[in-house]
Amino acid sequence: MQTEPLITWSEPVREYVGFVAQFLGLGAVGFRFAAVRSRATTSHSPDERAFYAGALRRAALIGLPAMAVQAGLFFAGLPQTAARAHSTVGALITGTLQTGSATVLFVLALVGLGLAAASIPAGWPLALVGAVGATLTGVLAGQWARLVNPAHRVAAGLWIGTLFILVVAGLGALLQDERMRAHRGRVAADMVNGFSPLALTCGMLVVASGLTTAWTHLNPLSSLWTTPYGYALIAKLALVAVVFGLGAWNWRRARPSLGSEDAAHAIRRSSRGELTAAALVLVATAILISLPAPRPAGAPTPAPAPAPAPAASVAQ
Ligand code: HEM
Numbered sequence: 001m002q003t004e005p006l007i008t009w010s011e012p013v014r015e016y017v018g019f020v021a022q023f024l025g026l027g028a029v030g031f032r033f034a035a036v037r038s039r040a041t042t043s044h045s046p047d048e049r050a051f052y053a054g055a056l057r058r059a060a061l062i063g064l065p066a067m068a069v070q071a072g073l074f075f076a077g078l079p080q081t082a083a084r085a086h087s088t089v090g091a092l093i094t095g096t097l098q099t100g101s102a103t104v105l106f107v108l109a110l111v112g113l114g115l116a117a118a119s120i121p122a123g124w125p126l127a128l129v130g131a132v133g134a135t136l137t138g139v140l141a142g143q144w145a146r147l148v149n150p151a152h153r154v155a156a157g158l159w160i161g162t163l164f165i166l167v168v169a170g171l172g173a174l175l176q177d178e179r180m181r182a183h184r185g186r187v188a189a190d191m192v193n194g195f196s197p198l199a200l201t202c203g204m205l206v207v208a209s210g211l212t213t214a215w216t217h218l219n220p221l222s223s224l225w226t227t228p229y230g231y232a233l234i235a236k237l238a239l240v241a242v243v244f245g246l247g248a249w250n251w252r253r254a255r256p257s258l259g260s261e262d263a264a265h266a267i268r269r270s271s272r273g274e275l276t277a278a279a280l281v282l283v284a285t286a287i288l289i290s291l292p293a294p295r296p297a298g299a300p301t302p303a304p305a306p307a308p309a310p311a312a313s314v315a316q
Contacts, residue, residue: 006228006291006292007287007290007291008290011290012283012286012287012289012290013286014073015285015286015289015290016282016283016286017069017073018069018070018073019153019157019282019285019286020066020282021066021067021069021070021073022066022070022135022153022157022161023066023156023157023160023161023164023282024062024063024066024067024161024164024165025063025066025067025070025109025113025127025131025157025161026131026132026154026157026158026161026162027059027062027063027157027158027160027161027162027163027164027165028059028060028062028063028064028066028113028116028127028131028161028165029063029124029127029128029131029132029158030158030159030161030162030165030195030198031055031056031059031162031165031166031169031170031195032056032059032116032124032127032128033124033128034162034194034195034197034198035162035165035166035170035191035192035194035195036052036055036056036170036191036194037194039052039190040052040053040055040056040121041121045183047179047180047183048180048183048187050179051173051174051177051179051180051187053119054173054177055169055170055173055174056116056119056124056169057116057117057119058168058169058173059116059165059169059170060113060114060116060117060123060127061117062165062168062169063113063116063127063131063165064110064113064114064117067106067109067110067113067127067130067131068110070106070134071106071107071109071110074102074106074134075103075106078092078093078099081099097140098137098138098140099137101133101137101140102134102137105129105130105133105134105137106130106134107130108126108127108129108130108133109126109127109129109130109131109134110130111123111126111130112124112125112126112127112128112129112130112131113127132154132158135150135153135154135157136150136151136154138150148209148212148213148216149209149213151205151209152205152206152209152210152213155201155202155203155205155206155209156202156206158198158202159198159199159202159203159206160243160275160278162195162198162199163195163199163271163274163275163278164275166191166192166195166271167268167271167272167275170188170191171188171191171264171267171268171271172268174187174188174191174264175188175261175264175265175268181261184261184264185258185259185260185261185263185264186259188258188261188263188264188267189255189258189259189263189264192255192258192267193255193258196251196255199247199251200251203244203247210240214233217229217293217294218230218233218294219293219294219295219296220294220296223294227294228291228292229288229291229292229293229294230294232284232287232288232291233288235284236281236284236285236288239277239280239281239284240281242277243274243277243278243281246270246271246273246274246277247274249270250267250270250271250274254266254267254270255267
């Protein structure tokens with residue numbers, strides 16, 4: 001008799017693409033609302049206003065295609081979800097609160113990021129509501145218990161995604177912009193100091209929601225060291241420790257010394273290390289959630305699951 005493979009490798013690849021797309025979409029809005037805030041319009045220096053406006057445009061231009069990929073994965077999964085519910089895609093969108101609102105929120109996020117990419121500031125609040133809301137639609141179906149994973153994703157995405165946009169669209173551009181030569185140290189400090197409270201809050205939420213979801217999945221607890229799911233979780237947590245270690249370095253050591261161009265270069269370098277480790281955390285996570293979750297001894301073996309729709313994890 002042929003045994004079922006433990007993992008179908010297309011699944012973690014698809015999950016990984018979904019994670020990256022979601023993190024970049026959330027990162028764009030995190031950059032706008034935490035790192036830049038209102039400085040694109042209120043800064044006294046015209047050079048600085050022009051720099052921030054350019055940085056926001058770049059952030060939106062990264063977030064827009066990422067959001068399009070995320071929405072594409074969601075809509076591509078709908079026919080399968082509809083088939084499972086013996087329904088049609090149209091009926092799912094118009095007749096179920098969760099899918100209907102996810103659809104509206106994706107459209108809102110895409111329109112918002114499109115406007116922001118065209119330098120229309122009104123796009124950003126729409127993008128914020130759409131990008132965050134689309135992930136949390138499970139709660140609309142009254143499924144509070146199913147909010148933990150999406151909350152984990154939103155917190156992780158806002159933290160790591162914003163760091164990515166900050167490094168690429170913020171610090172990277174700042175350190176190349178000749179008009180900003182005299183202001184580089186201070187502007188880098190402003191953006192990093194704006195990002196820091198978001199990173200701290202999201203870091204704490206990631207740990208709280210991560211521990212909650214781990215506790216509900218590790219059933220019994222010994223499956224942490226006796227099952228492939230547990231091994232993948234241990235590998236993930238080892239990588240998570242590196243991300244937190246580098247994050248703590250950036251927060252406690254690199255950030256307080258900001259103010260000069262050299263310090264801006266230094267924090268960009270160490271942030272790249274943090275991002276590399278976070279990319280590996282996502283690889284481990286994509287494998288983790290593609291593995292069968294542990295079941296208590298004697299629990300019935302679940303029927304083989306249909307190929308998972310990426311949308312399922314978005315709207316879960
Ligand atoms: C850098 C930090 C972290 C990042 C970027 C991250 C990212 C993610 C993402 C994107 C998911 C997928 C959620 C979903 O399917 O909707 C996930 C799942 C998970 N995370 Fe994390 N996470 C981090 C830290 C942690 C921590 C500290 C824990 C604590 C134990 C944890 C435990 C878990 C578990 C158990 C799952 C799997 C849930 C399942 O099987 O459905 N994560 N993580």
